[in-house]
Amino acid sequence: MQIDEKLIRNVVEQVLTRLGTGGDVAPVGGGYQGRLGLFTDANQAAAAAREAFERLSRCTLADRKRIVDHIRRIATDQRVELGTMEMEETKIGRLPHKIDKLIGAASVPGVEFMRSEVFSGDHGLSVIERAPFGVICAITPVTHSLPTITCNAINMISSGNTIVFNPHPSGRRIAAEGVRRFNEAIYGDLGIDNLLCVITEPTLESADILFKHRDINLICVTGGAAVARAAMQQPKRAIVAGPGNPPVVVDETADLDRAARSIILGGAYDNNLLCIAEKQVFAVDSIFDKLMAAMERAGAVRLNASEIQALTKAAISTVGEGDKKHDVAHKDFIGKDAAVLARAAGKNIAPETEMIFGETDESNPFVPVEQMMPFVPFVRCRNVDEAIEKARISEHGFRHTAIIHSTNVHNMTKMGKALDTTIFVKNGACVAGLGNGGEGYGSYSIAGPTGEGITTPLTFTRERRCTMVDDLRILGK
Ligand code: NAD
Numbered sequence: 001m002q003i004d005e006k007l008i009r010n011v012v013e014q015v016l017t018r019l020g021t022g023g024d025v026a027p028v029g030g031g032y033q034g035r036l037g038l039f040t041d042a043n044q045a046a047a048a049a050r051e052a053f054e055r056l057s058r059c060t061l062a063d064r065k066r067i068v069d070h071i072r073r074i075a076t077d078q079r080v081e082l083g084t085m086e087m088e089e090t091k092i093g094r095l096p097h098k099i100d101k102l103i104g105a106a107s108v109p110g111v112e113f114m115r116s117e118v119f120s121g122d123h124g125l126s127v128i129e130r131a132p133f134g135v136i137c138a139i140t141p142v143t144h145s146l147p148t149i150t151c152n153a154i155n156m157i158s159s160g161n162t163i164v165f166n167p168h169p170s171g172r173r174i175a176a177e178g179v180r181r182f183n184e185a186i187y188g189d190l191g192i193d194n195l196l197c198v199i200t201e202p203t204l205e206s207a208d209i210l211f212k213h214r215d216i217n218l219i220c221v222t223g224g225a226a227v228a229r230a231a232m233q234q235p236k237r238a239i240v241a242g243p244g245n246p247p248v249v250v251d252e253t254a255d256l257d258r259a260a261r262s263i264i265l266g267g268a269y270d271n272n273l274l275c276i277a278e279k280q281v282f283a284v285d286s287i288f289d290k291l292m293a294a295m296e297r298a299g300a301v302r303l304n305a306s307e308i309q310a311l312t313k314a315a316i317s318t319v320g321e322g323d324k325k326h327d328v329a330h331k332d333f334i335g336k337d338a339a340v341l342a343r344a345a346g347k348n349i350a351p352e353t354e355m356i357f358g359e360t361d362e363s364n365p366f367v368p369v370e371q372m373m374p375f376v377p378f379v380r381c382r383n384v385d386e387a388i389e390k391a392r393i394s395e396h397g398f399r400h401t402a403i404i405h406s407t408n409v410h411n412m413t414k415m416g417k418a419l420d421t422t423i424f425v426k427n428g429a430c431v432a433g434l435g436n437g438g439e440g441y442g443s444y445s446i447a448g449p450t451g452e453g454i455t456t457p458l459t460f461t462r463e464r465r466c467t468m469v470d471d472l473r474i475l476g477k
Helices: 005-022 042-057 062-078 079-090 095-106 144-158 169-190 204-212 224-234 256-267 285-297 305-315 338-342 383-395 409-419 430-434
Strands: 117-121 124-132 135-139 161-166 196-199 218-222 238-239 247-250 281-284 318-319 326-329 355-360 375-381 401-403 423-426 461-469
Touching: 005 144, 042 135, 042 161, 042 196, 042 204, 042 285, 062 079, 062 095, 062 144, 062 169, 079 095, 079 169, 095 144, 135 144, 135 204, 144 161, 144 169, 144 218, 144 375, 161 204, 169 196, 204 338, 218 224, 224 238, 224 355, 247 256, 247 383, 247 409, 256 285, 256 430, 281 285, 281 383, 285 375, 305 318, 305 338, 305 355, 305 375, 338 355, 375 430, 383 409, 401 409, 401 430, 409 423, 423 430
Parallel strands: 135 161, 135 218, 161 196, 218 238, 247 281, 247 401, 281 375, 355 375, 401 423
Antiparallel strands: 117 124, 124 461, 318 326
């Protein structure tokens, strides 16, 4: 793909200049119209989103669809520029995937997904409709800053909500620029501003103000363990899309070339930043060496034991004291290219290499740590039962995502039951579980801990029932 780097740099500079003052502009016309969703003050952002919610509540479903179409169009048409800005700011992942993710985010379910339920019987008719919560506080991760905002905005506005985003500080500029562009188009067309608001200088304090704000009706967080815990401690409902550490099991019945291609497709995507991405593989002994050869045939580069040891030393650190002591991925290596990791392992490889891999046992920290790097450890197991059990332990009970390559339905069923994950993919890459190469729809917020699953517009609704007694049923007696 041809990218005009100079143009992108100019746009980034303009945005940074604008954001330097954007949050402090005084409200226009007595309200917050004209701010295009940019706020430094969390209280003002909540008030603006509340005002926007009142306006959205007076809109038709056709208006909502028009609003969502603007978001879809901008994310799709401007994906190269926006994806490049996200890459330049966050400095993690791979540029083609930053661009590609905006297309995925733009195609999540929208207004067309809304539906009502009807109970019709001798006593008349009851209709159950899906109403908005109101204003949602959404926390978004650095791994997919604008894609998560795009996806959440389409889902949440489709069901009639407005949103205040508190993005990750390292992805705040692209978050603000995306929100500004979405609002500009919506305001220009429908005269409603601030359906999406964003804190331009987000902090833990601004998140806490929003969590506790009386104008915020619902919390939706997408991120790791700390934010998941913080959201679940709030005295209002939280939808929590938390961390994962997806294991892969490969048994003796698998198509090994297909398994290798799938592991690379999912595990190397955006340098393994996806929460659903293949993070560690447990393969049975009888096919282990053949699987390793299939990985090399598919383009991944194998590290030997001493190279893995060097990489582990560089890329994994130990933090905390006493019983809080644990391993974490080193920030300098998260989302970096395979060639950068290989260099730390003492090996020079082609810069376009998508993934490096090698044999470890389950005690290597790359197995339990959600590493978010395109190095995937492969653990040799005696049989499928041992592989499933080790996979279960490595997933830490997050119940997020698991993958198996097998043609034995019994083994698939055993693993599905044992891991109990929100997403379980068989014979494909992890992304197939989000409709990319598999059936179904996608989302950037997979709510495991609180149980909503792959979020849709319906996730962000309250049920309301409207009952007509003894009338309106047009059937029978
Ligand atoms: P992170 O947990 O460091 O940050 C996520 C967001 O939470 C950021 O906006 C951050 O500022 C905020 N945050 C962190 N601690 C907080 C607290 N105590 N109170 C309020 N806000 C807080 O994660 P990251 O590095 O940005 O993203 C990667 C993590 O997110 C991985 O663990 C990944 O699995 C997870 N993730 C999950 C999903 C999902 O759908 N389940 C999707 C994407 C990423």
